[in-house]
Amino acid sequence: MVTHLLLGERLLRKQRSFFKEWPVKRVLPEDFDPIFKAGPLGPTTETEIRTVGAYRVYGGISDFETWIICNLARNAKQIFEFGTATGKTTYLLAANAPQATVTTITLAPDALETYQEAAGDNLTDSRAAKDVSRFDSFYYQGNKEEERIVQLFGDSKEFDPAPYKGTMDLIFIDGSHAQSYVESDTQKALEMIKPGGVILWHDYRGPKRAKDVFSVLNKLSKRLDLAWIANTSFVAYRPR
Ligand SMILES: C[S@@+](CC[C@H](N)C(=O)[O-])C[C@H]1O[C@@H](n2cnc3c(N)ncnc32)[C@H](O)[C@@H]1O
Numbered sequence: 496m497v498t499h500l501l502l503g504e505r506l507l508r509k510q511r512s513f514f515k516e517w518p519v520k521r522v523l524p525e526d527f528d529p530i531f532k533a534g535p536l537g538p539t540t541e542t543e544i545r546t547v548g549a550y551r552v553y554g555g556i557s558d559f560e561t562w563i564i565c566n567l568a569r570n571a572k573q574i575f576e577f578g579t580a581t582g583k584t585t586y587l588l589a590a591n592a593p594q595a596t597v598t599t600i601t602l603a604p605d606a607l608e609t610y611q612e613a614a615g616d617n618l619t620d621s622r623a624a625k626d627v628s629r630f631d632s633f634y635y636q637g638n639k640e641e642e643r644i645v646q647l648f649g650d651s652k653e654f655d656p657a658p659y660k661g662t663m664d665l666i667f668i669d670g671s672h673a674q675s676y677v678e679s680d681t682q683k684a685l686e687m688i689k690p691g692g693v694i695l696w697h698d699y700r701g702p703k704r705a706k707d708v709f710s711v712l713n714k715l716s717k718r719l720d721l722a723w724i725a726n727t728s729f730v731a732y733r734p735r
Contacts, residue, residue: 517701518713519730522722527731530566542566545590547583554580554627556669556697560727564667565591567693567731571664574598575687577651577680578670582633582644588667589640600647600654600670602628609650613675617707624671651676656683663687669697674707681715688734696730699723 524531530542544565549558556564561584568574571592579585579601589597602610607628612621635641647654651670666684670676677696684694698705699712712730715721722731 517699517709517723519699519716519721519723521725522731523725524563527722527724527733528567530569531563544587546587552581552583553629554578555583557727560697560729561587563724563727563729564588564665564695567695568592568595568665571595571692573659573663573689574665574667575659575663575684576600576667576669577684578627578668579633579646580627580630580669582630582635582646584667584669585633585644586635586638586640588665589635589643590638592665595664596643596645598645598647598659600649600651601630602650602670603631603648604629605631606648606650609653610671611650611652611675612673616673616675620671620673620705620707624673624676651683652679654683656686659687661687661689664689664692666692666694667697668694672698672705672708674711677708677711681711685734690734692734694732694734697728699728699730 531538544562546561549555549561565587568588568591572594574588574592574595574597576585576597576599579599585597585599589595607625610625635644666688668680668684670680688694696708696712698708700709702709712721719732724731
């Protein structure tokens with residue numbers, strides 16, 4: 496029993512120091528947004544969403560992440576997504592934000608040569624970005640939500656954010672995870688977000704997976720108040 500307790504304590508300490516190595520501060524969902532405040536029986540029915548399971552979805556997000564992002568999208572009028580992939584998250588954002596237009600950009604499979612690798616980009620992240628650029632038909636097609644979805648094709652470094660300046664309530668950054676793209680998409684997102692809106696980055700997974708996302712966000716956290724949402728790989732930022 497004592498050994499068990501000691502082992503448990505040691506693991507806990509290890510975990511704490513493990514989390515300490517992740518510079519973006521870890522925040523409970525309810526501390527980022529009060530909608531996630533749970534009652535004695537768990538989350539309130541106000542957080543109920545329309546969803547489809549994260550089963551056999553190439554390059555998608557988890558069910559818990561879907562619940563988080565769709566609740567943050569709930570009252571949005573303008574949503575932007577970097578990286579469409581299957582379009583399942585695009586569809587669920589439109590389904591759960593009934594007043595929103597969802598604009599999403601992706602690299603089409605026949606445009607891979609337009610991808611602009613830069614010095615310093617992690618090779619694995621660049622390869623993964625091209626590998627997941629395999630979709631030219633999307634989950635939302637044929638659904639009524641399609642009317643509120645604007646699909647853009649192209650390399651996100653070529654995308655001009657100027658017409659969207661200060662208009663977005665929610666921006667989801669989930670395109671190429673290579674350094675120069677995370678930096679470029681982030682710069683554009685910061686231009687497009689409204690005060691009080693939310694930027695979410697996917698794949699903050701530590702120093703071993705999606706390494707460039709980890710290093711870019713760690714650096715950014717020195718100048719912006721970023722929050723790593725507990726039990727997700729989301730990092731969130733709400734400019735005031
Ligand atoms: C991880 S997937 C996105 C997953 C999607 N957001 C979801 O939740 O299901 C990455 C997406 O980024 C796109 N992408 C990769 N490099 C890109 C680039 N340079 N410009 C635009 N989109 C890019 C890929 O084509 C792919 O659709």
